[in-house]
Amino acid sequence: xxxxxxxVPEKDRQARILDAVVRLLGTGGISAVSMRAVAREAGVSLGxxxxxxxxxxxxxxxxxxxxxxxxxxxxxxxxxxxxxxxxRTALGRVAEPEFLTTEYLSLRxxxxxxxxxxxxxxxxxxxxxxxxxAGLSRLVRAARPDLSKRECDKRAADIDVVQxxxxxxxxxxxxxxxxxxxxxxxxxxxxxx
Amino acid sequence: xxxxxxxVPEKDRQARILDAVVRLLGTGGISAVSMRAVAREAGVSLGxxxxxxxxxxxxxxxxxxxxxxxxxxxxxxxxxxxxxxxxRTALGRVAEPEFLTTEYLSLRxxxxxxxxxxxxxxxxxxxxxxxxxAGLSRLVRAARPDLSKRECDKRAADIDVVQxxxxxxxxxxxxxxxxxxxxxxxxxxxxxx
DNA sequence: GTGGGTATTGAACGATCGTCCAGTCACTCG
DNA sequence: CGAGTGACTGGACGATCGTTCAATACCCAC
Numbered sequence: 001x002x003x004x005x006x007x008v009p010e011k012d013r014q015a016r017i018l019d020a021v022v023r024l025l026g027t028g029g030i031s032a033v034s035m036r037a038v039a040r041e042a043g044v045s046l047g048x049x050x051x052x053x054x055x056x057x058x059x060x061x062x063x064x065x066x067x068x069x070x071x072x073x074x075x076x077x078x079x080x081x082x083x084x085x086x087x088r089t090a091l092g093r094v095a096e097p098e099f100l101t102t103e104y105l106s107l108r109x110x111x112x113x114x115x116x117x118x119x120x121x122x123x124x125x126x127x128x129x130x131x132x133x134a135g136l137s138r139l140v141r142a143a144r145p146d147l148s149k150r151e152c153d154k155r156a157a158d159i160d161v162v163q164x165x166x167x168x169x170x171x172x173x174x175x176x177x178x179x180x181x182x183x184x185x186x187x188x189x190x191x192x193x
Numbered sequence: 194x195x196x197x198x199x200x201v202p203e204k205d206r207q208a209r210i211l212d213a214v215v216r217l218l219g220t221g222g223i224s225a226v227s228m229r230a231v232a233r234e235a236g237v238s239l240g241x242x243x244x245x246x247x248x249x250x251x252x253x254x255x256x257x258x259x260x261x262x263x264x265x266x267x268x269x270x271x272x273x274x275x276x277x278x279x280x281r282t283a284l285g286r287v288a289e290p291e292f293l294t295t296e297y298l299s300l301r302x303x304x305x306x307x308x309x310x311x312x313x314x315x316x317x318x319x320x321x322x323x324x325x326x327a328g329l330s331r332l333v334r335a336a337r338p339d340l341s342k343r344e345c346d347k348r349a350a351d352i353d354v355v356q357x358x359x360x361x362x363x364x365x366x367x368x369x370x371x372x373x374x375x376x377x378x379x380x381x382x383x384x385x386x
Numbered sequence: 387g388t389g390g391g392t393a394t395t396g397a398a399c400g401a402t403c404g405t406c407c408a409g410t411c412a413c414t415c416g
Numbered sequence: 417c418g419a420g421t422g423a424c425t426g427g428a429c430g431a432t433c434g435t436t437c438a439a440t441a442c443c444c445a446c
Contacts, residue, residue, distance in 0.1 A: 013393085029310035031224040035434060045395045047437090052393090056434065106309045113306035116299045116364065117222035129365055157362075157371045164365075165358020169350075171309065172322055172357075178350045185378075206423085228404060238425045240407090245423095249404065 014052050016042040021063040026107035030114050033060065057120060064121060067111070068128045074099075075135030083142040084191070090139055091186045094163050095179050105171045133160055140190050159186045207245050209235045214256040219300035223307050226253065250313060257314060260304070261321045267292070268328030276335040277384070283332055284379045287356050288372050298364045326353055333383050352379045 011019075020041035024032045035056060039046045053059035077089045093099065115125035137156035141147065147155075166182045169175065204212075213234035217225045228249060232239045246252035268283050286292065308318035330349035334340065340348075359375045362368065 027310070029224075029306055030222065032310065034432080036432080047395055047397095048393075050435065051395095109302075109306050109309055112361065112365070113222055113302050116302055117220070117225065126366060154370075157368060158374060161358040161362045161371055161375055162355060163358070164361040165354040165356070168305065168357040168361055169354045172305070173319065175350060177347075178354055181351060182354055227402080229402080240425050240427095241423075243405070244425095 013042070013044055013048065017044065017049055017052065017059075018063050018066045021059060022067060022107065025060075025063065025110050025114075026103050029110050030060075030117070035059075060114075060121065061124065064111070064124045067107070068124070068131075071128065072131065072135075075132060075139060077139075083139075087139045087143040087190060088187060090136070091159070091190065092183060094166065095183055100170055100179075102171070105167055108167055109171060129160070133157060136160065143191065155189055155192075158189050162186050162189070206235070206237055206241065210237065210242055210245065210252075211256050211259045214252060215260060215300065218253075218256065218303050218307075219296050222303050223253070223310070228252075253307075253314065254317065257304070257317045260300070261317070261324075264321065265324065265328075268325060268332060276332075280332045280336040280383055281380060283329070284352070284383065285376060287359065288376055293363055293372075295364070298360055301360060302364060322353070326350060329353065336384065348382055348385075351382050355379050355382070 017038060020038045021033055024037055024041055033056075035049050036046055038059070039049050042049075049059065053062060074093060075090050077086050077093070079086075081089060098104075111125060115122045133153070133156045136159055137149070137152045140152045140155050141149065144152070162182055162185055166179055169182075170179060210231060213231045214226055217230055217234055226249075228242050229239055231252070232242050235242075242252065246255060267286060271279065271282065274282060291297075304318060308315045326346070326349045329352055330342070330345045333345045333348050334342065337345070355375055355378055359372055362375075363372060
């Protein structure tokens with residue numbers, strides 16, 4: 001038993017726990033995230049969850065940071081493209097099948113709801129959004145170097161509004177045509193003269 | 194005691210219970226809505242909540258319909274105005290202090306999140322949104338009678354996207370300037386030639 | 387091997403959950 | 417007056433919650 005050969009290259013247990021939290025949060029909201037449900041979903045024991053994370057708040061906080069890390073990549077696209085194409089790619093990415101899945105959108109929504117309900121999670125969300133807008137503003141600036149930083153920030157904010165609405169609307173009832181028009185609107189805002 | 198004069202004109206207990214549900218839902222999400230918390234918030238006994246509503250699901254369902262009823266008024270404005278002014282009023286109303294309060298926006302968000310997490314509440318939300326868009330489309334049609342019904346529906350959908358994003362963004366960090374620009378964008382969409 | 391730290395387990399705790407129910411109060415009708 | 421009905425109360429139930437903890441498995445330095 002000591003040198004068993006058929007060992008599954010099992011993912012880091014902590015990663016599996018956080019994955020489980022994210023999955024439960026996205027499908028059933030925060031009320032579906034119980035220590036026991038997380039343990040069951042991750043395939044570990046109840047005790048282990050509390051061993052790695054002091055309490056439920058710490059667990060959820062860790063999961064939020066885990067999500068944020070994966071989201072940063074959204075506005076850091078392929079550097080081989082020229083600035084304007086890079087911006088268009090980033091704007092179009094929010095509608096890619098990868099991100100426009102029900103799972104991802106539901107997760108987003110539950111994160112926002114969670115941030116409103118519990119102050120200890122609000123700051124995490126706010127800072128994540130700030131980081132996202134800053135990345136967006138940088139992309140706009142690169143594509144339109146003649147614009148002031150303040151103007152780029154403003155456009156990034158406006159784009160963020162439409163994108164948030166796009167995500168929300170996609171969730172309430174996926175309307176491909178409306179989504180395509182909204183993306184076009186984002187490009188107009190970003191690339192206006 | 195029979196003909197006591199100093200009787201408080203106490204609101205209907207059922208209304209107070211539903212009010213309590215809405216208040217708790219808006220501030221703490223669905224996980225803050227327990228039968229006991231509702232009873233405490235409404236100032237009634239635990240037993241009464243279960244007396245009026247068979248179970249928790251029925252209670253929440255009743256609260257959702259209660260909210261929906263109060264929301265219909267949003268797109269049914271003063272008929273004394275001319276059509277275009279009526280449309281502008283309705284579009285501007287989403288940014289009125291009355292509706293742009295943190296309480297109302299948080300409630301909206303929790304409703305969306307709840308609809309995603311539990312299928313039995315999804316339909317209630319979907320139909321409410323359908324009703325809202327239909328009202329919006331009717332307003333656009335009245336202001337621009339030359340447009341086809343299909344085009345009006347499309348514009349109503351686009352406005353809905355921006356408004357949802359506006360609400361969401363207002364929640365994440367109230368940015369009055371971005372809100373004003375978004376409302377202007379809604380008017381452009383609605384009143385485009 | 388042996389010791390010691392780290393990872394992991396499942397049982398147990400009190401608190402709170404949704405639900406149920408016996409009983410009280412107020413009022414109406416015969 | 418007494419019987420009946422609907423509104424209302426609070427205690428009790430089993431289940432589940434977050435948290436704690438003693439015990440075990442694993443692994444590497446000695």
